[in-house]
Amino acid sequence: EIVLTQSPDTLSLSPGERATLSCRASLSLTSTYLAWYQQKPGQAPRLLIYSASSRAIGIPDRFRGSGSGTDFTLTISRLEPEDFAVYYCQHYGGTPQVTFGQGTRLEIK
Amino acid sequence: QVQLQESGPGLVKPSQTLSLTCTVSGGSVNSGGYLWTWIRQHPGQGLEWIGHIYYDGTTHYNMSLKSRVTISLDKSKNQFSLRLASVTAADTAIYYCARAVWTSGWFDPWGQGTLVTVSS
Numbered sequence: 246e247i248v249l250t251q252s253p254d255t256l257s258l259s260p261g262e263r264a265t266l267s268c269r270a271s272l273s274l275t276s277t278y279l280a281w282y283q284q285k286p287g288q289a290p291r292l293l294i295y296s297a298s299s300r301a302i303g304i305p306d307r308f309r310g311s312g313s314g315t316d317f318t319l320t321i322s323r324l325e326p327e328d329f330a331v332y333y334c335q336h337y338g339g340t341p342q343v344t345f346g347q348g349t350r351l352e353i354k
Numbered sequence: 355q356v357q358l359q360e361s362g363p364g365l366v367k368p369s370q371t372l373s374l375t376c377t378v379s380g381g382s383v384n385s386g387g388y389l390w391t392w393i394r395q396h397p398g399q400g401l402e403w404i405g406h407i408y409y410d411g412t413t414h415y416n417m418s419l420k421s422r423v424t425i426s427l428d429k430s431k432n433q434f435s436l437r438l439a440s441v442t443a444a445d446t447a448i449y450y451c452a453r454a455v456w457t458s459g460w461f462d463p464w465g466q467g468t469l470v471t472v473s474s
Contacts, residue, residue: 277457278458278460289450289464289465289466289467290401292460292462296458296460301462333401335401335459335460335461337459337460340414341459342403342414343416344403345400345403347400348400348401
């Protein structure tokens with residue numbers, strides 16, 4: 246079973262700064278099956294990035310996904326106040342089984 | 355635009371069966387290419403995939419829940435449902451329904467979620 250480990254658990258930054266969130270897999274992944282979500286308090290998660298690097302419809306271009314193999318990154322180039330939230334990576338694997346990372350909380354410094 | 359909406363009891367007694375329904379609008383559960391999915395989130399914690407169903411009735415479940423979970427389709431009502439048997443307090447969570455693309459497994463859209471509390 247693939248385990249996704251996100252780091253850091255919490256990231257404290259100011260609006261306008263750049264955020265780099267990591268998702269590391271216990272086994273090499275096919276990028277097609279790696280996605281990122283944003284969740285704000287009291288809301289359902291929202292798809293940001295699919296296939297590791299493709300932005301979902303309506304997602305601003307300050308959000309960028311990258312990576313391959315076991316290391317994937319979500320970068321937010323210039324933080325807006327509405328970007329402070331919890332971010333999850335997710336993998337769809339064989340059998341099939343679905344795995345989520347534990348999440349990274351992005352908070353205002 | 356596809357929308358999903360969960361419904362069902364917000365309170366279930368221990369040892370009983372949790373039953374939730376997801377109503378789909380703007381799309382059909384009978385169309386191929388999608389996995390109709392249940393995901394839960396324990397209070398203040400991360401996301402846990404429960405399982406999914408394909409339009410032909412094929413199901414796959416989280417191995418840790420497989421013995422207690424049933425997901426089914428009602429094509430006439432354009433709904434899919436979750437049943438989780440023998441619940442305990444550990445099953446208290448927000449339950450989300452979502453649609454996944456079957457070829458790549460990413461979830462979009464999601465329902466708003468419904469809190470189910472297991473308590474006597």
